Amino acid sequence: MSRTPRIALIVTSTRDSRWADVPTQWMLEQAKARTDMEIELVDLKDFDLPLFNEPASNMWMPSSDPAAVKWQEKLAEFDGFIFSVAEYNHSISGALKNALDQAYNEWVRKPMTAIAYGSMGGTRALEHLRHIAIELQMVPVRSAVHIGGADFFTVHPMAGGKPLSEIEANIAPAATAALDDLVWWANTTIAARDAEAAKAA
Template sequence: MAKLRIAVIISSTRDTRFGPVAAEWIAGIAREREELDIEVVDLRDYDLPFFNEKMTNRILPSEDPRAIAWQKKIGDFDGYIVAMAEYNRSLTGAMKNAFDQAYLEWNRKPIGFVGYGSVGGAFAIQNARVIAVELQMVPVRAAVHIGGGEYVKVVHQRQPMTEIEPAILPSANDLLDEITWWGHATKAARSEG
């Protein structure tokens, strides 16, 4: 069976973000699985304008070359895991804009989340799951929530992620199991047309 190409997306673009730490942590665990080919995708590397196309690319092709480049990048994957920052009880503007810049490329693929913040990114993840359904994605049930004491340890006390793994590794394994199952199922269905 061919490997699944999974993007781990860093959803925050601000200078003092925690996203790369969470993304590299889940990417490292995912890379231990032979059936997954993992690539970290940083929104900071894409100069995405605010969505300003005539329509979604489900209806009309996009015109901005930056949006087209993003669509090409995202379209290359079989599924996604988002290192989900939570700003004011929702997802980041950068991630919402990244969702909006593509449509067809997200369709019929699984998406999961590693959330972080005071309540483990729960509100941001819930909001993103609603968006994912509209984009015809498969949001998986399992998620990693780095919140409360674990969040303080890694962000404020600067302890390594390995210090909080006992609290979050079971969720990470469940998330990866679900991404893998749904990734194979949706890839097979897409190949059938």
């Protein structure tokens, strides 16, 4: 039976002074305007994950830390993921890497995309994230949103500080493409996972 994909939009910066909420809320609005997905905002700040300290990934054995289990249970609700990605020193935040490591089974065979930002558009961070996603058996889609260069310095509070509406015309087509890709792959992987589960039943 077909169903509407459930997608998590994950805020991956946990700093008190983060700017992440601005691009995240904009991406949330783009997703909410569609009828082919259900979107939920998931904030890493709300999970207070410890540094990974399990004997092994939950691919091999159940996690013992209640915070990790809570995180895994939340991820299991979704059919795909959008990451809001800040670039820190050419890569993703430590909080995101830790959150990725705290689960395994819940990421598998689900698509992901991102809205990435930084002076270079978060390109290097998202490239690292895609490599990690492949190892976790996610499906990184081709399209993503990048806020960089003149656009980034127009809207970031340490530069121009203007509202995101100032650059919306530049990034909206990328958001449409990313969400189109995500929904296609979410529907495809849902069907494949359902068929596999039915065969095993």
